Structure formats: C-alpha cells, structure tokens
Amino acid sequence: MLVLQQYIQEVLFRQRVCVVPHVGTFSIQHFPARYDAVSQTLLPPRDQVIFSQSWQDDGSCLEWIALKENLVPSVAQRKLEKYLEEFKTALESGKTLELPGIGRLQGDFTGNLHFYAEELPVNPADLPIAPIQRTEPPAPAALPAIQPTMAVTPVTPPEPPAPVEPLMTAAEEDTLEAVTEGGIFKWWWAVAGAVILLGGLGAWWYIGHQSVHEVPPPAPAPALPPATDTIVDTTQQVPANTVTTAVPAAPDSISYFVILEEYKDSLTAAHKVAKRKSWEQNVVLYHKNNLYKVAVPVKSLPIDTTSVLQEKQSEFKINKAYLEF
Incomplete structure (x- = not known):
C-alpha cells in the first residue's frame, strides 16, 4: 500500500x-x-x-x-x-x-x-479591491451671451514639425557617394568644355577687334636713290627643287571612357567600384541609358583609341571592354 x-x-x-x-x-x-x-x-x-x-x-x-x-x-x-x-x-x-x-x-x-x-501552496496573496465610487461631475454653468463687441483672441497655429533627415545604411551611403562622384566627373568635363569654348570665342572676338581698331599707320616711303645708268636686275631665279610644305597642326587630345562592366542595379555597381578602388584602380561609376557603368576615364589622341582599348583590356583582363565617348 x-x-x-x-x-x-x-x-x-x-x-x-x-x-x-x-x-x-x-x-x-x-x-x-x-x-x-x-x-x-x-x-x-x-x-x-x-x-x-x-x-x-x-x-x-x-x-x-x-x-x-x-x-x-x-x-x-x-x-x-x-x-x-x-x-x-x-x-x-x-x-x-x-x-x-x-x-x-x-x-x-x-x-x-x-x-x-489539500490546498496546494500558492505564492501570490489575495489582493483586496475596494469598489470605486464614481461621482458625476457637476453640470457646467450656463455661459453668458457673447456680446458683439467682445474681442476674439486669435489662436496661433502650432509650428510644423522639423523635417527629419532620413537614415541611410552604409551600403546606401557608398552607393550614393559613388554615383555622386561619377556625376561630378561627368559634369566637370561638360563645364570644362563650355569654358574652353567660351574662351576661344572671347579670344577670337578680341583679336578681330584689335585688328580693326588698331591698324598701325603705313610706314613712310623710302627716298628714291638718284637715277643712274646702272641697270639693276630684280629678277631672281628660284631653285627648281625648292618645295614649300605646310606644317600640319597637331590634333587635340580627347577624353572618353573605357567601359569595364555595366549593371542594372546601382548597389551592385557601387560595390564593384568600391572593390576596384580598394585594389587601387582608377575607376568611376556613372549612369547612362538605364545602366550603371564601371569605367576608366582616359585621355589620348583620336588615333590612339584602339591601342588604349587593347591596353585596358589586357590590364583589367576584360575582353568585353569597350569605348564610350
């Protein structure tokens, strides 16, 4: 038992x-x-x-x-x-x-x-609860009639809340910084081209203005020598083998990009740029034709673009790289 x-x-x-x-x-x-x-x-x-x-x-x-x-x-x-x-x-x-x-x-x-x-032991004790007597509030007294001459105090509306700056993650900040750097680089070249164009127009106007208004007076004619019986032969023979050649002007250098990679996602492109910059590669990121492009800025003569492309393809080991002007 x-x-x-x-x-x-x-x-x-x-x-x-x-x-x-x-x-x-x-x-x-x-x-x-x-x-x-x-x-x-x-x-x-x-x-x-x-x-x-x-x-x-x-x-x-x-x-x-x-x-x-x-x-x-x-x-x-x-x-x-x-x-x-x-x-x-x-x-x-x-x-x-x-x-x-x-x-x-x-x-x-x-x-x-x-x-x-048997009563099993419990930890919490009984809680005494007293009833709550609810008292009705007294009825408000009747307000006197408002006289027409009573002044109305204007109510100042509350001030609008201060704008809150949105929070950004570290990845979004890197993306924004990379896109901003690419935009600044693109606009810098546009501004530089405009400045060069305006400078050339100003120089052309200045030279033309000086040539019209500052023409030097003609030099006085030299005194003729007295007449003599000596006959001077003014005809000079020019050697037949003398050839006048014009020196060609050197072509100007152009700036363009060698496109290494392109993505539809800005975050992925920004990560690629940050990774290449950590390898000490001079690359930028810019947005064009709905694509985010990882590119290398290049400046060379127009005749050297093909060799520059081959050089960058060999340097970065990307055969699909191409040029964009």
Missing part, C-alpha cells in the same frame, strides 16, 4: 495525471484568478487535485513498479495485483488513507470512494 502512495505522489506532480488501475484517476486542475464579490478581494490562480473513480489503464503504474523494483513485466504485474488488493482492502474497511501533499482518500460500505483534497 505504501508503494502505491509513493507512486501517486511521484507521478501526479510530474505528469499532472495519475491512473491507479481498479481504483480511479487523480489529476491536477488549474483554476484562474477570480473576484470574490462578498469579501471584495481578487483571489489568485490556484491548482487543485481532483479524483474520479473512472479510470483507463495507461500502463504507467506497471512500468513504474518494474523500474522501481527492477522487475521483469510479468513479475511486476503480480506485484501490482498484490499492491492493489491491499489498497482496496484498506479502503473497504473504512480506513482513511493519507496521501501527503495531495489529500485523504476514504471508502464506505457501498464501495464509493470519497476524496478530500
């Missing part, structure tokens, strides 16, 4: 359900907090042990005895039947069985079992 009492104590608090074959089922039921209107207190949540004479053997009792006494299942079954017979005999005689920490189990002459549960 003591074995079954120990079984009930161990299994009930571990599994919250304990089945004793041919006796009944013990279970722990949780009750939430409730308000007692009589004592005006808030009762805390609690657990209570419930007993029912209905049972359905789940094999836990047999397994527990086999493990507890180190028995094979057949021997453990005979042991279980012996313990149950002693347990039921004690209850039929009207003896009260004490289950420490659980309660008391008592039988009667009709075969019914009566369980008296």
